[in-house]
Amino acid sequence: MTRFLTILYALLAFVGVLTGQPVAAQNQAVDAIHSLIEQAEPGSVVHVPPGVYEGNLVIDKPIILEGGDQAIIDGLGQGSVVEIRAEGCTFRGFLVRNSASGVDREPSGIRVLAGNSTIENNRLEDVLFGIDLQNAPNSKVLNNEILGKDLGLARRGDGLRLWWSLGCTIKGNTVKGLRDMVFWYSEDLDVSDNRVSDSRYGLHFMYSHHTSVHDNNLSENAVGIYLMYSNTIDISHNTIRNNRGVSGYGIGLKDCDSITISSNALLANRVGIYVDNSPSAYDSTGLISDNMVAFNEIGLLATPITHNNIITHNAFLENEEQAAAHGGGNLSLNSFASDGIGNFWSDYAGYDKDGDGIGDIIHEPKSLFRSLIAREPNLRLFVHSPAQQAIELTARALPELNPKPIFVDPTPLTRVPDLTLPSDGQTTTGAPMGVLAVVLLTIACGSGWLVFRQQPFPNVLPTKVSHTIGRGRA
Amino acid sequence: MTTMAVQPGRTESGAHLSRIGCILAFARREFRDAVSSRWFLLYTIAFTVLAVAVSFMSLAGSGSQGFAGFGRTTAGLLNLIMLVVPLMALIAGAGSIAGERERGTLLYVLAQPVSRVEVLLGKYVGLAAALCCSMCIGFGLSAGALAWRAGSVGIGAYVMLIVLTCGLALAMLSVGMLLSVVSRRSGVATGLGLFAWLVLVFLSDLGLMAGTIIFKLRVQEIFALGIANPLQAFKMAVIVNMNASLDVLGPVGMYASQTYGRTLPWLLASVLVIWAIVPLLIALIVFKKRGSI
Amino acid sequence: MIQVFHVTKAFQRVVAVDDLSFELEQGGSLALWGSNGAGKTTMIRCLLGVFPFRGSVTVKGIDVKKHGKQARSFIGYVPQELAFHDDARLGASILFFARLRKVGREDAAVALDAVGLRGHERKRVRDLSGGMKQRLALAVALLADPPIIVLDEPTSNLDASGRGEVVESLARLRDAGKTLVFASHRPDEVVSLAERVIMMERGKLIRDTTPSKLWPAYAPVQTIRLYLSEGTDESAAAVLREAGHAVNLNGHGLCVSVSRNRKAEPVAVLAKASIIVRDFEVLEDIPADGNAGSEDLT
Known part of the structure; x- marks a missing residue:
């Protein structure tokens, strides 16, 4: 057997020598790639042979650098691993790893300093910042996978950052365990099909306007999407789940105008949608429609000054608190229906006599306990407890205790609207749960059987009767 | 005294075995009695029906996309558990000793070669097993509903919920047995049990809410007072287990998460353990010292 | 076999047993005789060590206050009225006590046989007649064949024929060498069964004598x-x-x-x-x- 293996290795080595490809790649300096680039014509394709290349790669010529998914560039923990300085480069199919970890020079896996770049199908590991585009307009960042260093949230860098980069396409990237996917001063973007998890902000827009954000999947981050001072943004068909940081917004808006939020699934976040002073311009409106807002602590949270939002045809399903005003007050400056179409509220207690799917009485939720919480936030400790129910019941019995409603939906829907939502991707089998059910029932029945089983009383021969005590009339 | 004195306590291990044998005999009888009693059947059916209903309602309308908030089911179950389980355990515990005393059966068993500690522990073990079985049925059928409609999301947390609920039941049973030991008649014991239920489930929370508003208690004070109540500790433990933090519970919860971090679940669980042990210990001492029959 | 030294038991202010002392040899039979409320039952309970009292009781040299469990293992106890769970079945009940006494199912069956209750195992306790209950209690008391049988008014809830049965059974046990202690307020029982009578009144020992001295002309x-x-x-x-x-x-x-x-x-x-x-x-x-x-x- 061993002899056979030896022969096999020898053969392989021989083949390797013939083809000029190293079998077991020796680590070499990244200068090997530099010299390949130097020899290449601008605009040509440069294939980098498989192997590990150590050092910091700088691309200063417009070429197409092809890693073929087998070239590894290792920054050895020094600075940024790859830096693109020439316009119109393509960087494709590499594993990029091991940037510096000190935050001061913002070391990145791939730093792009020129426009019309394409960063595609790379995998980044152990990098402080992932892909960093600075003044790189009309670039494309496609299908990269970015994994961060194992650092505390405060010491991490951004997974993907755009800085003054207009007209970019960010599509199909996966970011896990970094800080933000953040867009600064960058307009006309297409941000779609990205997956961000275990990070701080899934998508973060600062002063970035005219953008379409769709079909992204943002889960287990502190915040799903956060927009600040960014206008005309269309957020649709995103799945935003389980973002439960301190603020924990599924989607948060601060001072943003002309925002459309539609057909998103906002599930199990601390707050589904948070609106702070958006729209901020007096004549602007925001539209929140066709979203599934379910299982969040608070479905919709807005500051009381928030106005001019139209909230229609959404499903607010089983949120612990369906809609609330941040810091007390109410949401009366917004309208919860448009053209006679309101929203579905799972706690709606009215009826629909004519069966047109619209409730015949308005929905104006009042909760004494909520209003108490608004006054004394510490009382939130007592949610999910029977005492809370007791307070609500008391308030129902004594109408004079009833607080003002937080909002009014004049035409609530009585059926969950048919929403075209992104597919969740989480299909789980019920098998383990089924096994658990069986185990539990077996425990219950088994112990019952153990205790109750009837054993026939033993038959004893009369000779064994040792102390007859006088036979009664049996 | 002419006969040779028999040395007390033949061998250590023999004595232990005999002890465990007696406890198990009482446990078995108590389990039988509990399971065949009407109250137990009633509570089990109520708990099971409600648990399954809550599971279904939480799943309804969430579509086939697997949104099915396991968390939502748990939140719904939480309220139900906090109402029904303490009631069940307190009443079961309250009836245990006082009921036997009233029927005169307590004297008869105490006249057998058993110790009072064995009687009380045996009853505790038997009732605890009966309660846990009752909950296994409720949770089991509920798990069946979840498996059918929602898959297995959060199965770990669900198992922890079951464990914690059993812990809550043990704690409440322990309180109930203490009440049973100190009251002469089973009617009184049941009344005390109901009162304890009212206090633990409603009055202490409402009182603490009033205190929070009136005295402007600080978060650490509210937290300390809050977890003294086993029901609050249970609730927080379930939420920590589900969300990995207590932020849901507002400033007090955030304080708790920040201050205790990873030790928080242990802290909360140990509150339940303390409530399961201390009242039972007091009950043992009272039962032994008072010698009431 | 049994030594009772200065036993005093008070419930709140009522002194039920007041400084009672006596001894009983193996194989002896002793009746606690007195009217209702004389303290017989309380004395018996002290003997069993089911509650705290002042003074001391030893059974086969074992202090019932310190090692009650072990002392009670030498005693079979028959209460005034059998106190089983009414819903329980006869078979399950006796098996429960068999477990407490560390004897097997066979012994339980033997005990049932001995009192003529075989074949009634599936009956519920509440459906038993008074006599059957008392026989069941006797069966329980005899489960581990203890040397001492203690009875508290064993016949008070029985009719005449039931009484005769029980008295006869006890006489056999006494003759078989068991030590017998029983409370009674019926002279006929005392005369039939006891060698010695302790007369009690308001918790105090009035006379320690024999039945024939107490009732010289009584027909046993x-x-x-x-x-x-x-x-x-x-x-x-x-x-x-x-x-x-x-x-x-x-x-x-x-x-x-x-x-x-x-x-x-x-x-x-x-x-x-x-x-x-x-x-x-x-x-x-x-x-x-x-x-x-x-x-x-x-």
């Missing part, structure tokens, strides 16, 4: 064995029971317990029913004369 119970024609045992037993006698059927013949001064009565009853008595024999001969008994068993 005697058991007569009747020898009948083949095959008439069953019908004879029925007739005698009808007439209110305590009847006991076993392999050797038919036994009737009657007061000493009425020994001929069963024969007369049977004669009236045309059942022929071939012979009879007095099983126990308690030396006592006179026939002035004002109370009797029937």
Whole structure:
């Protein structure tokens, strides 16, 4: 057997020598790639042979650098691993790893300093910042996978950052365990099909306007999407789940105008949608429609000054608190229906006599306990407890205790609207749960059987009767 | 005294075995009695029906996309558990000793070669097993509903919920047995049990809410007072287990998460353990010292 | 076997047992005699060590206060009224006590056999007659064959025939060498069973004496064995029971317990029913004369 293996290795080595490809790649300096680039014509394709290349790669010529998914560039923990300085480069199919970890020079896996770049199908590991585009307009960042260093949230860098980069396409990237996917001063973007998890902000827009954000999947981050001072943004068909940081917004808006939020699934976040002073311009409106807002602590949270939002045809399903005003007050400056179409509220207690799917009485939720919480936030400790129910019941019995409603939906829907939502991707089998059910029932029945089983009383021969005590009339 | 004195306590291990044998005999009888009693059947059916209903309602309308908030089911179950389980355990515990005393059966068993500690522990073990079985049925059928409609999301947390609920039941049973030991008649014991239920489930929370508003208690004070109540500790433990933090519970919860971090679940669980042990210990001492029959 | 030193037990302000002392040898039989409220029951409970009291009680040299569990393992206890869970079945009940006494199912079966309750295992306790309950209690008391039997008014809830049965059973146990302690307020029981009587009044020992000194002229119970024609045992037993006698059927013949001064009565009853008595024999001969008994068993 061993002899056979030896022969096999020898053969392989021989083949390797013939083809000029190293079998077991020796680590070499990244200068090997530099010299390949130097020899290449601008605009040509440069294939980098498989192997590990150590050092910091700088691309200063417009070429197409092809890693073929087998070239590894290792920054050895020094600075940024790859830096693109020439316009119109393509960087494709590499594993990029091991940037510096000190935050001061913002070391990145791939730093792009020129426009019309394409960063595609790379995998980044152990990098402080992932892909960093600075003044790189009309670039494309496609299908990269970015994994961060194992650092505390405060010491991490951004997974993907755009800085003054207009007209970019960010599509199909996966970011896990970094800080933000953040867009600064960058307009006309297409941000779609990205997956961000275990990070701080899934998508973060600062002063970035005219953008379409769709079909992204943002889960287990502190915040799903956060927009600040960014206008005309269309957020649709995103799945935003389980973002439960301190603020924990599924989607948060601060001072943003002309925002459309539609057909998103906002599930199990601390707050589904948070609106702070958006729209901020007096004549602007925001539209929140066709979203599934379910299982969040608070479905919709807005500051009381928030106005001019139209909230229609959404499903607010089983949120612990369906809609609330941040810091007390109410949401009366917004309208919860448009053209006679309101929203579905799972706690709606009215009826629909004519069966047109619209409730015949308005929905104006009042909760004494909520209003108490608004006054004394510490009382939130007592949610999910029977005492809370007791307070609500008391308030129902004594109408004079009833607080003002937080909002009014004049035409609530009585059926969950048919929403075209992104597919969740989480299909789980019920098998383990089924096994658990069986185990539990077996425990219950088994112990019952153990205790109750009837054993026939033993038959004893009369000779064994040792102390007859006088036979009664049996 | 002419006969040779028999040395007390033949061998250590023999004595232990005999002890465990007696406890198990009482446990078995108590389990039988509990399971065949009407109250137990009633509570089990109520708990099971409600648990399954809550599971279904939480799943309804969430579509086939697997949104099915396991968390939502748990939140719904939480309220139900906090109402029904303490009631069940307190009443079961309250009836245990006082009921036997009233029927005169307590004297008869105490006249057998058993110790009072064995009687009380045996009853505790038997009732605890009966309660846990009752909950296994409720949770089991509920798990069946979840498996059918929602898959297995959060199965770990669900198992922890079951464990914690059993812990809550043990704690409440322990309180109930203490009440049973100190009251002469089973009617009184049941009344005390109901009162304890009212206090633990409603009055202490409402009182603490009033205190929070009136005295402007600080978060650490509210937290300390809050977890003294086993029901609050249970609730927080379930939420920590589900969300990995207590932020849901507002400033007090955030304080708790920040201050205790990873030790928080242990802290909360140990509150339940303390409530399961201390009242039972007091009950043992009272039962032994008072010698009431 | 049993030593009682200065036992005092008070409930709140009522002193139920007041400085009581006595000793009892192995195989002895002792009656605690007195009216209701004299403290008999409390004394018995002290003996069992089921609650705290002042003074000391030792059973086979073991202090019941310190090692109550072990002391009680030498004692079979029969309460005034059997206190089983009403819903429980007879078989399950006795098995429970068998477990507490560390004896097997076979022994439980033997004990049931001995009191003639085999075949009733599936009956619920609440469906048992008073006599059956008392026999069940006896069976429980005898489970591990303890050397001492302690009884608290063992016949108070029984009718005459049931009483005769129990008294006869106890007499056999005494004769088999068991140490017997029982509380009673019925002179006939005391005379039939006890060698010694402790008279109690308001918790105090008034007299420590023998039944024959206490009631010199009392007619004790005697058991007569009747020898009948083949095959008439069953019908004879029925007739005698009808007439209110305590009847006991076993392999050797038919036994009737009657007061000493009425020994001929069963024969007369049977004669009236045309059942022929071939012979009879007095099983126990308690030396006592006179026939002035004002109370009797029937």
